[in-house]
Amino acid sequence: MKGTLITFYRNKDLYTLFYNQDDGLIYKIPIRKKNSYVKVYFGFLALYITGNILNGFYQRYNSLFLDVSMFIIGIVIAYFTANKLHQTYYAEEKIHPIVLDDSFLEECACEGMRQSRIELNVAIISFFVTVVAFIVFFAINSIIPLIIGYLGTAIFLGIIYMKPLKRRKVIKKIRDEK
Secondary structure, eight states: OGGGEEEEEEETTTEEEEEETTTOOEEEEEBOOOOOHHHHHHHHHHHHHHHHHHHHHHHHSOOHHHHHHHHHHHHHHHHHHHHHHHHHHBOGGGOEEEOOOHHHHHHHHHHHHHHHHHHHHHHHHHHHHHHHHHHHHHHHOOHHHHHHHHHHHHHHHHHHHTOHHHHHHHHHHHHHHO
């Protein structure tokens, strides 16, 4: 069932509504407690410090093989990170179908479409930032652009997991039915 659920509307940090393509029902899944800003700040700080420490090592042993190896390993790590974050974001054990009245459904559809536009814009921007960061990494041989590329890849993949194009189709379908 997980593969047929399409994000439809997200209510801040409380819950997300999903449309099930198989049965046509709307499901509500609560959002787990999110990380605090302090944890995110320390995560970025740790990445920055690690990048500076690794940059000295990297500059000594720089080679095309090392560049390509780090690029591939980083993409794999970004993929698994985005996947894990997406899996732990929702409290899927509390999933249940709900029935919405027409006015609230239309309100959710409008807000869901706005959220979808924002997500598509972020996906496009993160994709270009990622590409530029990886090009800069290969051009100047520094770890910092590589880390920026990894973060951009994780953001891009996280948004792709939300299926923004299918989301738009689902919202249009729901609007047409009402």
